[in-house]
Amino acid sequence: MAIDAHDIETLIRAAFPRARITVQGNDGSHFAAEVIDESFRGMNRVQQQRAVYASLKGRMDGPSGALHALALTTKAPD
Numbered sequence: 001m002a003i004d005a006h007d008i009e010t011l012i013r014a015a016f017p018r019a020r021i022t023v024q025g026n027d028g029s030h031f032a033a034e035v036i037d038e039s040f041r042g043m044n045r046v047q048q049q050r051a052v053y054a055s056l057k058g059r060m061d062g063p064s065g066a067l068h069a070l071a072l073t074t075k076a077p078d
Contacts, residue, residue: 002028002029003028003029003059003067004026004028005023005024005025005026005031006023008023008031008033008056008059008067008070009021009023009033011055011056011057011059012033012035012052012055012056014055015051015052015054015055016035016037016039016052016055018037018038019035019036019037020034020035020036020037020077021033021034021035021036022034029067029068029069030068030069030070031067031069031070031071032070032071032072032073033052033070033071033072033073034072034073034074035048035052035072035073035074036074036075036076036077037074037076037077038076038077039051039076040074040075040076041076042076043076045074048074048075049072049074051074052072052074053070053072056070
């Protein structure tokens with residue numbers, strides 16, 4: 001089942017409602033996302049990215065996952 005940028009943003013936004021979120025890509029399986037959220041303050045990059053991946057609720061799991069690749073940039077606001 002294919003996924004689109006809007007679907008990814010919706011999933012991330014559910015976990016990070018006040019975040020600035022940008023999702024790019026339109027081939028149905030490869031995307032890039034930037035998530036900027038205050039909740040990331042004090043977290044290292046791995047912790048931030050794990051939090052975002054958790055928000056995708058298994059869409060990247062295994063070879064049958066709807067989302068094959070997500071280049072992810074995360075940070076707290078400046």
